[in-house]
Amino acid sequence: MSPQQKLTSFYTIVRKDVVRIFRIWPQTFLPSIITSVLYFLVFGKVLGGRIGEIGGHPYITFVVPGLVMLAVVTNSFSNVATTFFQAKFFARNIDEILVSPTPPWVIISGYVAGGMVRGITIGLLVIIVAAFFSPLPLTHPFIVLLFLILSSLIFSLAGLVNGIYAKSFDGITIVPTFVLTPLVYLGGVFYSAQALPPLWQKFTFADPIFYLVDGFRAGFMGFSDISLGVSLSVLGLLTAILIALNWYLIRTGLGLRQ
């Protein structure tokens, strides 16, 4: 395939997914927005005033970046995991791509780009909704954008690993429920790692979502629990590992070919 043909194949995979995402917006966008509104009501109007300020900002302003990350991470992950798994397991239409000359890296890029479109769109929508509930300082817009892209990239890649490897429908529900959700809630969405006892701090530092939330929050509020260099190094390494793992799975056909 020529580079132009590979680009066409990539565009086909992405277009198909993006058309679907926007066509079924009540399923893809609305739930996260409703959930976020509920969080903002609870933390902004009900609990926020009692908790006080963190780093000179109201509590709701502190939790907004974490709640945006929550939406981005879960949507990016579930979009790719579900789309790929359905194509593999139900209609088996993943064969349409597997029999074609589309190389593995184009398949990975296409599915991941679809997940990123959904994740980033959700992230932006939740930020817009949050602006109605809380003042949102935008200290470093480039860092906000960088971490928004990184989070959707990493969890789209993770979702693809899950979608490729899952052997039953349980396989794609277990990971979000028992792995992703605890990681998100223990990743500093609702608290600062500095407020934790040393042992719990170590657990938090082992959670990749902590680095996403912390960096993203730094973009808004101008302070972070850990240096951005460390966060970007951890996330860069994680991205490289996930890309390699996806490439290996598609290349060898593990979980796809008999």
Next chain:
Amino acid sequence: MSESALSIKNLKKTYASGTEALRGVSLEIPAGDFFALLGPNGAGKTTIIGVVTGLVNKTAGSVEVFGHDIEREAETARTYIGVVPQEINFNPFEKCIDVVVNQGGYYGIPRSVAIPYAEQLLKDLGIADKRNQTGWSLSGGMKRRLLIARALIHKPRFLILDEPTAGVDVELRREMWTYLKTLTSKGVTILLTTHYLEEAEQLCKHVAIIHKGAIVASGTMQDILALHDEDTAQKRGYRGGKLEEVFLQLTSEK
């Protein structure tokens, strides 16, 4: 020596379950041929097709499509192949036109080029009026024709049909064969698996019969029909077509 569309040498496949599906299959399909690969259920036909199309990893042996190794030159080899699978495997919620056009996209064909050709294919196969209907709303025969249109969108030189007429009524089957014969007249090589042996007998120039993962007979249709044993056929009582009786001679367990 004529060019080979498909060259398989000593192909072996053992599944993770331990099932030995292919035990050293060798096969040559000349370019432009209409070739029948026949065998009982579970003989290994679909496994061969799976290996050739890249959906099944082989255990040993080599496979070349128009001289290109399916592993070392996978991208090139796959551009030659169009496949109509045994099972319906398109997204049932997609419109018919999208099923075909998207498949073109995976072969690097831009939508502006793929859409008019997809429309032509749907028209040729008699489902142009279903263009904007979703796949799930089609009848069984229409789904089969949609699979053929999808397989042809990138103008493959080698078309693989895995039981394409299963569950299709007589009239539609005849229409499909007429259409496929026009493709061979244009130089497209066809590999067909079917349980309708009278169709294979009429359509195909060459035939191979596979049984328990091994080729038990192969050659021109005349070579295979020459294996017919009238005495054995008479002992069976029920008389079918000549190819059917040869097939039973070679594969029957009874």
